[in-house]
Amino acid sequence: xxxxxxxxxxxxxxxxxxxxxxxxxxxxxxxxxxxxxxxxxxxxxxxxxxxxxxxxxxxxxxxxxxxxxxxxxxxxxxxxxxxxxxxxxxxxxxxxxxxxxxxxxxxxxxxxxxxxxxxxxxxxxxxxxxxxxxxxxxxxxxxxxxxxxxxxxxxxxxxxxxxxxxxxxxxxxxxxxxxxxxxxxxxxxxxxxxxxxxxxxxxxxxxxxxxxxxxxxxxxxxxxxxxxxxxxxxx
Numbered sequence: 001x002x003x004x005x006x007x008x009x010x011x012x013x014x015x016x017x018x019x020x021x022x023x024x025x026x027x028x029x030x031x032x033x034x035x036x037x038x039x040x041x042x043x044x045x046x047x048x049x050x051x052x053x054x055x056x057x058x059x060x061x062x063x064x065x066x067x068x069x070x071x072x073x074x075x076x077x078x079x080x081x082x083x084x085x086x087x088x089x090x091x092x093x094x095x096x097x098x099x100x101x102x103x104x105x106x107x108x109x110x111x112x113x114x115x116x117x118x119x120x121x122x123x124x125x126x127x128x129x130x131x132x133x134x135x136x137x138x139x140x141x142x143x144x145x146x147x148x149x150x151x152x153x154x155x156x157x158x159x160x161x162x163x164x165x166x167x168x169x170x171x172x173x174x175x176x177x178x179x180x181x182x183x184x185x186x187x188x189x190x191x192x193x194x195x196x197x198x199x200x201x202x203x204x205x206x207x208x209x210x211x212x213x214x215x216x217x218x219x220x221x222x223x224x225x226x227x228x229x230x231x232x233x234x235x
Contacts, residue, residue, distance in 0.1 A: 050147060050181035058146040058179045059234065065149035069209035072231040081108055081235055085171065088231060089136055092169040098134035101158030104173075105140075108235075112138075120157035128162045137167035137227070143189070144174045144232070147182040150208040151232065154201025164205050170227035172207070174234050 024031035041047075050061065066073045076084040089097065089112070097115040099105060105117075116130040131137070139159060141151040151172045155161050164170065180186055183206075194200060210230045 046182075046184045049184075053146070053181060055176060055179065058181060059176065061146040062144060062149060062179060062232075065147065066209065066232060069149045070230075071149060071209035072229070073234065074231060075234045078108055078235050081173070081233070082110055084233055085110065085112075085138065085173075088171060088233070092136050092229070095136065096130075096134045097136045097138065098130050098163060098167060099138040100140065100163060102140045104175075118159050118163050124160075127160055128166070131160075131162045131166035134167040136169045136171060137163055138171045138173070139163065141172045141174045141178060141232075143186040144172075144179045145182050145186060145206075146179055148208055150183075150206050152183075152186050153205045153207065155203045155205060156201045161203065161205060164207055165227070168228050170207075170210070170230040172230070172232050174232050176234060 021031055050058065053061065063073045074084060074088065089095070095112075095114060097112050099112070099115055099117055101117045101119045116134070118127050118131070122130075139153060142154055143152040144150070145152065151174065153159065153164065153172075180189075190200060190204075207230075210227050
């Protein structure tokens with residue numbers, strides 16, 4: 001662990017202790033510091049739902065749910081991913097393009113003319129300015145939840161929150177082995193990483209297709225608070 005990571009973890013612990021001390025004081029009781037015992041669940045629907053589904057069954061569940069959340073699903077392969085993304089970008093009217101700084105772009109040999117990669121080296125204002133100007137955003141999902149058609153992405157130095165919400169069109173590339181039944185499995189993986197001492201992102205973005213809003217008469221309007229269109233590309 002680097003010195004910076006160690007300092008951040010110490011600061012997090014200090015802030016957490018300060019917050020919990022204030023809560024206990026407000027409740028008029030000593031702060032409880034004994035270990036928490038995990039309960040024995042009477043019902044385990046959160047674990048059982050889709051738990052026995054094969055990978056291809058999860059893909060079908062994801063595709064069906066995406067129909068209801070107005071999200072296009074395109075099946076591709078690692079070898080055809082560049083061509084698939086190029087065709088999709090053209091259908092959206094071309095650039096400007098912003099993407100995350102995820103290492104998987106290099107792993108799959110992806111490149112896009114005049115794109116901008118969100119990075120810690122760029123000033124915060126520049127990252128946001130590029131996101132506002134972008135027609136297309138491209139990211140790799142950390143997880144995909146089959147049950148709800150949701151992609152899960154951590155906010156990290158190489159992909160800030162604005163990357164997901166400011167561009168007009170949103171493309172999330174989903175590797176099939178990252179499709180899980182529901183949020184239970186995704187959170188279990190994040191908990192495993194935390195318990196192993198790994199540094200997690202500042203927040204989690206759970207994105208279920210393009211922005212949807214409806215007034216009191218339930219007239220649906222898409223894209224009011226985020227991208228107008230969203231596409232998941234499965235590889």
